[in-house]
Amino acid sequence: MxxxxxxxxxxxxxxxxxxxxxxGNYTDDINANGQAYVYFLRSEMAHAKINSIDTSDAEKMDGVIRIFTGEDFVEVGGVPCGWEVTDRFGNAMQEPRHPILAHGKARHVGDPICAVVAETLEQARDAAEAIELDLEELPAVIDMKSALAEDSPKVHDELESNLCYDWGFVEENRDAVDEAIKNAHHVTTLELRNNRLIANPMEPRVAIGMFDRTTDEHTLYTTSQNPHVIRLLMGAFVLGIPEHKLRVISPDVGGGFGTKIFHYAEEAFCTFAAKAVNRPVKWTCSRSEAFVSDAHGRDHVTKIELAMDEDGNFLAVRTDTHANMGAYLSTFAPSVPTWLHGTLMAGNYKTPLIYVNVKAVFTNTVPVDAYRGAGRPEASFQLERVIDKAAYEIGKDPIELRRQNFITEFPYATPVAVEYDTGDYNATMDKMIEIADLAGFEKRAAESADNGKLRGLGVNCYIEACGIAPSNLVGQLGARAGLxxxxxxxxxxxxxxxxxxxxxxxxxxxxxxxxxxxxxxxxxxxxxxxxxxxxxxxxxxxxxxxxxxxxxxxxxxxxxxxxxxxxxxxxxxxxxxxxxxxxxxxxxxxxxxxxxxxxxxxxxxxxxxxxxxxxxxxxxxxxxxxxxxxDPANFTYPSGAYACEVEVDPETGKVTIERFSAADDFGNIVNPMIVDGQVHGGIGQGIGQALLEQAVYDEDGQLISGSYMDYAMPRADDVPFYTVDHSCQTPCTHNPLGVKGCGEAGAIGSPPAVVNAVVDALRRAGQDITHIDMPLTPSRVWQAMQS
Amino acid sequence: MYAFDVETPSSVAEAVAALKDEEATALGGGQTLIPTLKQRLAAPEKLVSLSGIAEMKGISTDGGVLTIGGATIHADVAAQGDYPALAALAGNIGDPAVRNRGTIGGSLANNDPSACYPAAVLGTGATIVTNTREIAADDYFQGMFTTALEEGEIITAVKFPIPEAASYQKFDQPASRFALVGVFVAKTADGVRVAVTGASEEGVFRWSEAETALNKEFRSDALMDLNINAMNMIGDLHGTKEYRAHLVKVMTRRAINAIG
CATH class of the missing domain: 3.30.365.10 (Aldehyde oxidase/xanthine dehydrogenase, molybdopterin binding domain)
Structure with missing residues (x-):
């Protein structure tokens, strides 16, 4: 070396x-000669019929080059979805058209209705204000369960209902799981919500479309995590541009976290408009716009049941989840609550029978898609929370209950269709116990009590499937791309x-x-x-x-x-x-x-x-x-054990994270410092989900937490100094580097640790509390303590 | 942002003259107004910046009264040593960027129901000095975003009679870090004053029952039997009405304990 x-x-x-x-050279730093600017006039209503759009006054305003509406995009493709899920009855999911600009109806606050291209951004905004929109407000479909009621208004009139799909996995296990749960010695049930999040990368999305008439070549600069995917989706499915005439460039990109994977309407618009007006066309998303146009993450409502025998051995897991798709299907949205979620429901445990049911639902909200972890945090959270609750119910130590059910022999084929190649869950658990100094917990708890605070300890494990993915396998599962x-x-x-x-x-x-x-x-x-x-x-x-x-x-x-x-x-x-x-x-x-x-x-x-x-x-x-x-032969399976210690202020309900320890097995490591940083960032986002972040819609479909005044991002003083360790290494057996991936682990493993810790703190104080939904805001924790 | 003109007067008199224009709006540190303009939620034709007026800046203490110029930034208030509770309050407003632009006069003229300064002004029994008159704190605050200021009237200074002891206890709203509830308690020559920000639909208010109880006995236990009515409290994403009412009591108790 x-x-x-x-x-x-x-x-x-x-x-x-x-x-x-x-x-850095970010997309917004790039300016083309003769560049024009686009401003999107977005719907302020969650659900509205577009009666008419009168742009005649606006078109006469200074600097206006052209105003586009949904009519201009009737002939081109809609924003495509990259994954088709087959439901439990063998039918393809319901897949609505997603027009570049809203046509006929607007389906969420932020849905673009008109696009004004002008010499300057301010002129484009001025003209947008002069557009006369005649919108007829329709009842908004917000709550997922109500959306599935017979008499619910429909987000897409051309679909049968608001149900995208009803997915069962593994469908053949359904009856056996029901039977096992019916006959089990003990069944622990937990209902929870995995809160809707907004990724908030530091750099908002930006797109610049360019067209060269002499060569017929299009160029798109865009803030993407995968420029070739954008070229394929946009070229082939939206605008009909052959790939040798379409160049997509993603220069420095300031954070993605998943939300910059997807192909967005604004990218297609800028590419289309650059040819239509024969000028480079630039769009820079404002932070306010990002809240209502970047794909959101999570938003699952779940009931999970864990069946055990009299010794605490796991017999079966059954889950029932409603997953919010938002108003349209974002690029990989259908895969997140299904193949990236159901396949992880075995976790680190040798549960023989598992059945996962997911109903994906259309609502009048921003589309929901992958966000750091994508499906796997949702799986880990419910599983690790229900195990904690089960340990409490049957009076077992939560670490021992986990150990007793650990998978210890590899390779291990789970009942949810994946094969873990390597892992050593006892090793990461031992390492976590050591670095977290669990032996010193009682002493620290006593010190907290002296200061009038309630200290709690939460531990959990996680497994994830990374290194996505064998192309032939994902092809069978509905992916419309190789991986x-x-x-x-x-x-x-x-x-x-x-x-x-x-x-x-x-x-x-x-x-x-x-x-x-x-x-x-x-x-x-x-x-x-x-x-x-x-x-x-x-x-x-x-x-x-x-x-x-x-x-x-x-x-x-x-x-x-x-x-x-x-x-x-x-x-x-x-x-x-x-x-x-x-x-x-x-x-x-x-x-x-x-x-x-x-x-x-x-x-x-x-x-x-x-x-x-x-x-x-x-x-x-x-x-x-x-x-x-x-092309990978299998997924990789990073795993780990996390411990979180919190203090709860019993007077205010405020939670502070005092210690956070992560023992991860990422296989071989190339740059330990970068791995530390990835884990730190992931835990920070997990703590954000657990304590702070929530995208909240009111019943009319207005995004209440639509700015940093109400959407709480984690800040430096919200997180502790982490103790991370990745010395437990069981190298991946099927890639040449023996590496597993570390980017999402922190965001997957940390939310259950935080919630387990808070619930533990309250229980130690004599409160009969089994769950509080994320984010565990001071108000929610206090409210829980009052009941 | 819509287009607008900017004037930068160098004296209060010039500023007053400039603000006679009906389409003009005074600009302090701009911590609320500029974001509002960026979102096109306001369209003044002219901004009259108060930040270049030397006579409105600075801090002085005379005869037990701390006088702060209306255009003084939070960071300067945080740095003064004559009124420590006020310094601590100012040092915990927003972040360094906010504290180095935002001004006390701007904050008080805006009277955000979750801002910190209104609690200090009402809790100390300070006097708002304008270009035309002096207004007692008790007369100044008239509900959320509403004050006794007339059109075109400028806060030139704020006079704080330095209390015997004081403490401000703020419970942060997790996202904005404005006060979800903030309580300012001061032991003044005229008795105990308790001012609450962040909690009420009516904006900053004095908790008179607590004052009465504390004037009899300045101990946190004196609040034991008091309860604040949740009815007029703000209820939102960050806390129910009941939670805010509860926090008023907790934060008041903590302020009393901090004073000792």
Whole structure:
């Protein structure tokens, strides 16, 4: 390994130099010659019939170039959905049309109705105010259960009902699970809500459409986690642009958290309008607009039942979930409450029978899709909460109840269709107990009591499925995309390397971590390797970054391409040293011939590849550039054990997190510092969900928490100093790096730990409380203590 | 934001003259007005900035009275040492950016029902000084976002008679970090004053029952039998009416205990 910077080194992030000095190149930093601006006039009503739109006065206003309405998009495709779920009766989900601009009806507050393109943004806004909209307000469909009532108004008149699908998994287990629950010694039941969240990346969404009439080429700059996915969806399904005439660029992106995976109407609009008005068209989302146009996350209402025998062995789990889809199906929305959720309901436990029922529901709210963890936090939360409640009910220690039911032999095929390759749940539990100093808890609880505070301890485990995903499998499950990843490794003549990766970094640190892998493989300094990403004209078709997949899938593609490079370089080295290829070894950037003192440097070999004077041209092409596409054989299964200690102020109900400890098993680790940061960020977002964040609609469909005045983001003083450990490592067995992914773990593992801790604190104080719905605001905790 | 003109007078007299224009609005530190303009929720034709008026800035103490210029920023109030409870209150408003732009006069003219300064002014029994008159705190606050100020009247200073002891206890609204409930308790020459912000639909108010009880006996136990009516409390996403009523009592007790 190089002295500094190979696999396992906590190399400082090279991209931070530009980010921290204000030199990042974000989409909004890009301005095209002759650029016009678009302002979207959005619905202020949750559900309304569009009677008429009169733009005649607005069109005459200063600076207005053109005003678009839904009529302009009747001929093009709607915003497509990338995943088709089949319901428990074998039918395809109900899939409504999602027009670029609302047509006929507006279906949520924030649904764009008109788009004004003008010379300046202020002129566009002025003109938007002069548009005369005749909207007829319709009753809003907000509550999911009411939405499924026979007499409910419909979000989409052309659909049979507001039910997108009724999914059962595993449907064949349904009767057996019912029977097991009916006959069980003890059944613990918990009803809960997984609160609706808004991702709030620091950088709002931005899109710039451009069109070159001389070449018919479209360019879209956009804040995307996966520019190729946008090119495919928008080119093929919305605007009918062939891919060689459509370039999508996502430069520096300031945080995604899932909500920048999806293809949005605004991107298609800017691309379409740039051609229509023959000008570059730019849209920068305001923060207020982001609240009502970025896809939201979570929003499940669940009843879970856990059946046990007299010894506390888990016999069966049955869940009944309503999942909010919002008004339209966002790109991956149908997959989140189904394949990313139901398949995780075994958790870390050998429960033999599991049945998951999910009813996905249309409502007059912003579309809901993947948010950090996507389905897996919803699964972990309900499972780890019901286990805690079960431990309380049967009088067992929650750690012991978990241990007793742990899966201990791998590979393990769960009853919910996935096979865990590796894991050691007792090891992470032991590690958590150690780093959390659980032995000292009672002493700390006594100190808290002396200060008039109630201290509580919450522990939980989690498992997630990352490294998304085997393409043939997801194809069977309804994905309309492959989920491989790509990499081209281009070795330059003097030995430096450019890696074109289909992964996209929007904060993850790929520019630092990926070179560490290549540096390790070849034995050169990582500064010799640069990462190129985010431009469909530069990198091979890739699927982007989400689901903790970049290193496990994108990194694996890079490893495969680098292996091809090394194989070819060894052939060249063998020729240069007049040795047999089989005797060539590569170490520390030197090729040597086994058993001799002959050697040739990496740079000499790469130069020979491009200046092939002394080169086996008959047998080998010149040049040194290789591409690999890697399709994973399975998901990866990171797991861990978390502990949270809280103090509750009994007078106000305010919860403060005093300690948070995370023992994770991510398999092998490339850059421990970046992994720490990923876990810190994930836990921060999990604490945000558990204590602070909630997107709340009133019964008319107005978003009450529509700004930072009411939507509480976690701040530095809301979170403690974390203790994180990832020394428990059971490497993934099916990818070349043995890595599992770490991006979502913190957000998956932390909400149940926090809620378990608060409930524990209140119980220790003699309160008969079994659950409080997130977020555990002071008001809610106090209210719970009064009843 | 709609287009508007800006005037930057350098004296109170010039500012008063500029504000005679019916379409003009006074701009203090802009912590409420500028976001409102950005959202196009207000459309003044002219903003008269008060931040360039030297005579409206600064803090002085004379004869037990702390006088703060209306255009003085929160950070400066937080830095003064003559009235520690007021300094602590100012130092906990918003964040550093807010404290270095927002002004005491701007906050009081706006009279947000969840702002901190109204509690200090009412709780201390301060006097609002304007370009035309002096207004006692008890006469100044007239309900949420409503004050005794006339059209075009400018808060040039606020005079705080420094109390014997005082404490402000604020319970943060988790998102905005305005006061979900804030209680200012002061032991003044004329007795105990208790002012509550954040809680009531009517804006800042004095909790007179608590004052009466504390004038008899300045101990938190004196509040034991008192209950505040939840009916007029604010109920929202962050707390029910009952929760706010409860917090008024808790925060008052904490203020009393902090005073000792």
């Amino acid at each position: 190089p002295a500094d910077g190979g696999i396992g080194a906590s190399t400082k992030r090279r991209e931070d130099v530009r980010f921290l000095t204000g030199n 491989y990843e790509s990499a081209t490794v281009r070795v330059n003549a003097t030995g430096s390397i450019s890696v074109m990766t289909g992964s996209h970094s929007h904060g993850q640190g790929h520019e630092t971590a990926f070179p560490q892998v290549i540096a390790e493989m070849i034995g050169i300094d990582p500064s010799q390797v640069d990462i190129v990403h985010g431009d469909t004209s530069k990198v091979p078709m890739g699927m982007g970054t989400y689901g903790s997949r970049s290193l496990a899938v994108g990194g694996s593609a890079m490893v495969r391409a680098t292996e091809k490079i090394i194989n070819k370089a060894k052939k060249i080295a063998a020729h240069l040293m007049e040795a047999s290829e089989g005797d060539i070894e590569l170490k520390d950037g030197q090729f040597t011939v086994a058993g001799t003192d002959k050697s040739v440097a990496w740079g000499d070999v790469t130069l020979a590849a491009y200046v092939p004077h002394n080169y086996p041209l008959e047998d080998l092409e010149p040049g040194l550039e290789e591409t690999a596409f890697y």
